[in-house]
Amino acid sequence: MESIRIEIMGNKLYFLFNRKEKNNAFSKEMLNEINKSLEEVTKNEEIKYVIFRGENGCFGAGADLREVQELTNNSLKAREFAYALNSFFRKVAEMNKITIALVEGFAIGAHLELLMFTDINIAQTNTYFSTGGVRMGLMPAELSAIYLLFFGKKFWRYIITAERFNAEVAKELGIIDFVADNPMDKLKEVIESLDACDFLAIQKAKKLMQDFLRLYEKNFDKAKDEFADLIIYGKAKERIKSFFEKR
Numbered sequence: 001m002e003s004i005r006i007e008i009m010g011n012k013l014y015f016l017f018n019r020k021e022k023n024n025a026f027s028k029e030m031l032n033e034i035n036k037s038l039e040e041v042t043k044n045e046e047i048k049y050v051i052f053r054g055e056n057g058c059f060g061a062g063a064d065l066r067e068v069q070e071l072t073n074n075s076l077k078a079r080e081f082a083y084a085l086n087s088f089f090r091k092v093a094e095m096n097k098i099t100i101a102l103v104e105g106f107a108i109g110a111h112l113e114l115l116m117f118t119d120i121n122i123a124q125t126n127t128y129f130s131t132g133g134v135r136m137g138l139m140p141a142e143l144s145a146i147y148l149l150f151f152g153k154k155f156w157r158y159i160i161t162a163e164r165f166n167a168e169v170a171k172e173l174g175i176i177d178f179v180a181d182n183p184m185d186k187l188k189e190v191i192e193s194l195d196a197c198d199f200l201a202i203q204k205a206k207k208l209m210q211d212f213l214r215l216y217e218k219n220f221d222k223a224k225d226e227f228a229d230l231i232i233y234g235k236a237k238e239r240i241k242s243f244f245e246k247r
Helices: 028-043 065-071 075-093 110-114 141-150 153-161 167-173 183-195 199-233 236-245
Strands: 004-009 012-017 049-054 098-103 106-108 120-124 128-130 178-180
Touching: 004 028, 012 028, 028 075, 049 183, 065 075, 065 199, 065 236, 075 110, 075 141, 075 199, 098 183, 106 110, 110 141, 120 167, 120 183, 128 167, 141 153, 141 199, 153 167, 167 178, 178 183
Parallel strands: 012 049, 049 098, 098 120, 106 128, 120 178
Antiparallel strands: 004 012
């Protein structure tokens, strides 16, 4: 089964995470597939909107912990995984399209981090969120590196405790823009509003924002190496093993 599924409807491209048996968790193979697809989407001038959504009623569970557990014994592959994840975030941040996330069920770890880089985020009412990582001996590296630019000090506690929070709290924190019982209906409203605006002007505004983010390039580069170091030298192996034994 393909780990992503792409549907094109007019000028909208739906980018669907499709690892149902793994709650859409990111594997290295999946990240490579995503990154290749995003490069192709960026070149398609007919696409105006890129919409990220998870299959099976959940946005995603972050990194594939089973795979990360195996990576603790292979430093090269651990770095490849960390770099592929970092590349995914960069590609979304640098897209010349309007990016929208439809978040249902839960967004944990890397799936929560993704929401830093999409333009508009819509969550279903009963969705919950968690940074996840520190409980597994990991961390949301890219989020930790530049969270102050997006959310301010009040979000720090969620990074270092990995506690869950709901969609309304996510909206208060600035992670989510809209909370709706029916995210697809809200998506339709949002796109209608965006269609009334000039796309070139939006692209120019995005370009200025992207130029600003590049001022923090060193922080972003360091994030992927710190994440890889935790996989290789930290306690991820023991903590992930304990997590699965308790399930």
